[in-house]
Amino acid sequence: MSLRYALLALLNVEPMTGYDLYKQFESSVGYVWHAPDSQIYPELRRMERDGLLQGEEVPWGTKGRKRQYHVTDAGREAFRTWVNTQLDYPRERDPIHLKAAYLEWAEPEAARQQLQAHIEHYGARLLQWQQKIEEIDGGTSDMLNRRLATVPDVDHQRVAAFKRFTYEGLTARAEQEIAWARRGLALVDSLYP
Amino acid sequence: MSLRYALLALLNVEPMTGYDLYKQFESSVGYVWHAPDSQIYPELRRMERDGLLQGEEVPWGTKGRKRQYHVTDAGREAFRTWVNTQLDYPRERDPIHLKAAYLEWAEPEAARQQLQAHIEHYGARLLQWQQKIEEIDGGTSDMLNRRLATVPDVDHQRVAAFKRFTYEGLTARAEQEIAWARRGLALVDSLYP
DNA sequence: CGTCTCATGTAAGGAGTTACATGATTTA
């Protein structure tokens, strides 16, 4: 259900086509929420059916057409309700930690490789998220700048602050995961001298 | 696909029925991986069909019957392969952080409540996970003790160490989430004086 | 003229949730 609100969030800034949204999910917003095109296009149609979006056919080139969606009042209201509503926390279900509990079954070398991969995975994410923070601080974030253009100056600080807060949480998580995996590597070394 | 290996992990310790496994997922193991009965029973049948488990009808009371599953050689081999194989990391998809990025749309009070709920959610998890660590350290973990009974003494330390390592990662994550939400509360206070 | 990007889909299947359904056994 979050996909719906991720789409509303992006379309609140400006009208876009499914493809525009798909690209956003591949890059910027995709570092917080990812969705493939095969999920985006049907969801946009459902959202229009439910009255949250209004689509408009616009010409593209001489023969081409594309469908641009903008958020309706009902859509803005639904989004506002979502941000104000407590969401349910899913039950725990983490493949990495599940496997970590049974690493005594693994070859030491395989255990090391997987912990190393964990470090690399979160290392790459960390760089991306840190870069987002730098963009926010430097005022070079395209998406944020477009969003800021639609709100009064007095609210700019607030809008930017929550974006920064989000990426701070993600970088802290990444750092924690890296630290944990490093402790895991040390543990493997100590158990298999 | 992880459900399959969570089930194998539990059945590696001793044969169990679907209901036994369901209870484990409701309590102990459930703090790392949860699954409802409606997912467990069909998966057990699929695993038997695939030769990873062997089920056996055992009488229960006078008229009742239950099906007890034990892991086959193929099942143990599949589990060993799983722990040795690098798993794919899913793309980022986190409803909490997605929403955090748009908290400027929320009422300050609603924002506070949701951050508070985040603290309470991870606070409760933290206690559960810390308790698991204490059980491991104190030798009072039922599941771990049964598992240790099946391996040579020299491996005991190793088996326990990885269980502890898992819960250390989860507690560190919980503490990080709590710290993040606390910063969020301070941020809301500073933005809406 | 070929390749990359833009643009929009369908189809099959896996994983998980929620709700519904049934009956035996044990225990207070």
Place this chain on the structure above:
DNA sequence: TAAATCATGTAACTCCTTACATGAGACG
């Protein structure tokens, strides 16, 4: 004997993944 626990399912639905499919426009 009523309630809790043990035991095992089905059915409908949502969400997501992977793969397949097609065609126009832009650029070099």
